[in-house]
Amino acid sequence: MAEQTLQLPKANQIHISEYERLISTEWLLSNRRGSFACGTLCGNNTRRYHGLLVGAIDPVKNRTVALSNCQETIITEQGRFNLNYFEFDPPALEKPVVLPSGFKKETGVHFNYTTPQFKMVKSIYLMSDADIVAIEYNFTSVLEKFEFNVRPLAAMRGYHSLVKRQDNFTCEWQEDFLSIKNEKIPNAQILMATDEMSFIEDRQWWHNFFYRIEKKRGFDYTEDLWSPGYYRRTIDGPTRIVLWAGFGDNSLDHRMSGLDVDVIIDDLKLQHKQIISNLKTRDETVQLLALAGEQFIIDKKIEKLKTKSILAGFPWFADWGRDAFISLEGLLLCCGRYEDANSVLLNFAYNADEGMIANFFGDDHTGASYNSIDASLWFIHAAFRYFKASGDNRGFSSRLMPVIRWIIDSYLQGTKFGIKADSDSLITGGSYDTQLTWMDAKFDNVVFTPRNGKAVEVNALWYNAVCNCVDFYKGKDAVLAERFQNLANRIAESFCRCFWYQQGRYLYDCVNGDNKDASVRPNQIFAVSLPYSPLDIEQQKAVVDCVEANLLTSYGLRTLAPGDSKYIGVYRGGPAERDRAYHQGTVWPWLIGAFTEAYLKVNNYSKQSKRIAAERLEPLLDHFANSTCIGSISEVFDGDQPHQPGAAFAQAWSIAEVLRAYLMTHT
Template identity: 25%
Template sequence: MSYLKFDKNLMINLEQSLPKEMLRTNQAGAYHCSSIVGCNTRKQHGLLVIPIKEMDNKSFVMLSSLDETVIQHGAPFNLGLHRYSGGVYSPKGHKYIREYDCESVPRTTYRVGGVILTKEMIFISQENRILIRYTLVDAHSATTLQFRPFLAFRESNELVVQNGNLNQNYNEVNNGVSFCLYDGFPTLYMQFNHKPTWVSQPNWYNGIEYVKDLERGVPYTEDLWVPGYFEIPIKKGESIIFSAGTTEASPRSLNKMYEVELASRTCRTSFYNCLKNAAKQFYIKDEDGEFIKSGYPWGPIRARDTFIALPGTTLAINHENDFHDIMATASKALNNFIDNETLDSRIHGIDLPDVPLWAIWSIQQYAKNAGVDKAREKYLPLAARILDWIIAGGHPNLEVQTSGLVATAGTSVPVSWMNATSNGWPLIPRSGLLVEFNALW
């Protein structure tokens, strides 16, 4: 039984369903995030959002959404949902939703007349690829599915407007097509495990609104490019798998790829399993090491957040090896700072005065979990080096006073977790003997 399950009454009520968001990541920085009814409510939402290393590792929305349409007897029933200018929702596909659950992967059940269709989504680990499996559970007559991709190809904190710079050309690939709308971006491959018919019908969909950005008082309207649609007949009991990724896939491998990934998932059958699943979403593993992302959809990798979150996202779910791997990456960046070497560009704020204190706090939590002897053997050299460095006055903004307490200066730059700024200056300047710094010290 799924711990996360919502029925028809909640799903068709947008006041209740739109604020609920689902996040899935690939543990390499890419993610899918949207409301549980599939209507994007933030500019950072998208079906496939990926980091691009060549563009400062910023996240980019490649595929914003995919509208599904059920066709029976020539009549179309569009399951998509978007908000347009003036607060108009169209095409109101949420009215066909009968259930949403997330036992292992997010699954939406639609009912259109005699048609019962399920949609399940899964992210491929360590790969910029999302798979969506559609299963026709029941149907009393011939059924066809259409799929319209809404393409963005823009940075996740920006918005795109209709323009003439877009490259409309596409290439046919195995069971699908590929697009690269602008120079410098990776190619987006959209494919199926069954051969579809691609109908080119390019159009801009103008005036799409993101209600959460509207509420925040920031720009909230954009135009998305819909180049056409796929069309595939589907039989009762049959499943169709859609793949969107930055490399071409083998259509024959999609079903096995889906099943292998599904088998590795932690089912959300308890509150603990929900937390365990959520904790692992924030891991990032790549050739540079293993990190903790400070938050989706917009948080970078931050040193302070890494050390604060490290015990809870690893030790609390029995992932001790991940604790060591993340600590190794973060401590390397901290040692570079201590040695006055080039700072790690991936980990933000390694030079903040409380970061070395949080590093030792994190080691203390490991000692509580694994035992003092084990912690001493693993981390005593690091802890000793940090303490000696602070006492010797090595940190440029953390000074040990004659009282034994530590002081910092935060008049011109924010130094604590209260880091909001206005025109580059701290909104709440904090200097002197900060209580949380000295609690850690």
């Protein structure tokens, strides 16, 4: 079974630098409901989104940080110490005494502890189909008798918010379960249970937990947590303790009755084996990336129909159309999961409106939003990739091709946000105030990357959509094939005339009337990487050379060349500062997939080009294995060296495109 192991400092070697390394390294478990558990390797929460159980009554809407953490205390004849260390504002006098000596992630996450009194492995497992977490303490070697206490700390609030002391928390027994409720969240509760410990009621508010990352992000950063009491057990020999916590409505007790942690572990292992068996490869890197990709795949319902979707990232994203379609090839098609890929496409197709695919589904009850000019075109690209990978001619023709035709017809005739084909057959749309491309940062009505008009990647996708239709109708419908071929010819001619910047030997990023934006950005790479290019081979090589020289880094492509006056090399600060930097130099790992494909294409997929491209992936693979969030790849990195990671700690298209790039360089 593929797993990731990280060696941590021994208990007698704790140094402030080691503590900082552990508190800045995170872990993540998720399930098919979009719920999750996450934290740092030293057990301290540094984000409002960290928690041992973050669930939802109606997935994936309104996710709730239910169980924030547990304080684990060892009491001996010589005194007491905690296994986890919390940060407060102002700082507490207590300093870390014990830190994990090892960490491993596979079906769960596992922390090794070694003290003079015992050796213990703490494991956390999240059920795949329910918001239920099992926290296992396995004391394998006990050299001295001691008391072990576990105090649950409840937040019971929306995962974007923080809680302060209030009188809304209650607890009561429901047969064998301790029920914790917050009156501000109706019809929801935490249920806790264990057969191996006794419960001591001791209701307390713990004040001013300090979340250092929230402070860096310019948000409120202190919180109060409520505890109903603590669980207690005397440990005098090898002992295995399982503490259960679930989040749900009033029917939760039925779901939690009779749970067996070993059955759950076996179920999680079986799911991993099924994912790996679909790969038909023993390459451990591919296996680990595929398992990481599973974190983002969720179950959804359309009325009574069960479908799949792809979360854009953790800890705060819901499912976004653009992200899902870019991720679909790496997470699903490359992993042999054709049925799931089809289900994702149908999920978004069902919610299409006026010939447009949803940009995102909010994690509240606001429904679908359609403010994207390219999500529908990425849908077409993903649908055709599915068709060619799966060979599902019947299903594609009857269920997906009608939606593709609807999108193309709507773009030709005009649809939402002024999106339409101009007289030159290129797609234009939006206004200065509507951010419709993936470079959509906007704060307090300040638009940082205005790209209304004709965006280069949008029209590269448009050309590919039409060319795919040409190929589809060849041999099936000569009239339609010719109609799409004529349209493709007009688009190609207009594309080169509109976007090719002869003096710079690259493509304009966006054209709006006579205004041609010559900023060197990565969006032009899609005019080479996509299956059909409107450029000749010399132009394709020139684009790749330009992007490589100005934008390529160890962790992906910069969003703007460093020599540009608008370039911002560090993604830091409050919301306004971060949004300003988001697409003005910040590195995005997902772009490495398109760059790798374009680079290999213009180099005829030579052995040397594959070797070079594979070497360029190594820093991202090291990041995946050893830093930020173990087994995940961050959303962004700084444009400047040393390219510190930032934003979401686990991003679907980062994993997907690194996996796709890895396969391109290793086949």
